[in-house]
Amino acid sequence: MSGLMNAAVIVAVAAVVIARQFSARRIGSDRRWWIVPAVLAVVALREPGVIDAHHQVESSVLLGTELLTALAIGAGWAWTTRIWTEPDGSVWSRSTKAGGAVWIVGIALRLGLFGIGAQLGVHQSSSALMLGLAATLLVRSGVLTWRAQSLEPTATGQVPAYGDGVRRVLRKERL
Structure with a gap:
């Protein structure tokens, strides 16, 4: 594949991933x-x-x-992603503003690395950037899947959720 085609693939994958990260997505532990x-x-x-x-x-x-x-970046993105369970036991995720900040910092760091390489006279192909994107997505997906497995239903059928174990004050309803 040519460098231009690699760049187009990188931009397309990054655009799809960034756009999808801010919408709620179901996490399936059986997915590949x-x-x-x-x-x-x-x-x-x-x-x-x-x-x-x-x-x-x-x-x-x-x-x-x-x-x-x-x-x-992949680890930071995964740990700043909000995950929760629905009443049916399915696990969902959506990126937060902090996840967007991780992307911005990541892009800035990658531009800095590209600038350092240019100053050193190193020829940099888009393959290195594509390999980095693959590593980011692999770590993010792996950490999210691992986090989601901790929220799946237990043997008793109960699903742990954020706030479990916190004493709640229940108010009486008046008729």
Whole structure:
């Protein structure tokens, strides 16, 4: 795939993911949450320009830093996502404003890494960015699935929810 096509795929996936994160979405623990990140990673790794042949050390350090940044962004995004259970026991999620802030910080960090690479004269392909996006989505999906499993019904059929164990004051109704 050409660099322009990779960039188009990255922009399209990011736009869909960002747009969908702010709407309520059901989390299913039986879903294959790892498929989209795996496909993105395969597409990214099949390109030969992930590491610059003329600046292998610098390019490898930038790629490693990109992947660590992507992992942190994915974890931050997952932990700032609100999850809850519905009365039927299904688990839902929706990103918060803090999740949007994580995306903004992540984009700024990635632009900074791109700028550092440009200053060092390292050729940077879109494959590294696509690999970072795959890592972000993989971590986010994995953490959300893990968090959702803790909210699924227990053997007694009860679903734990935020606020369980907090003593509530019940008021009498007057007729």
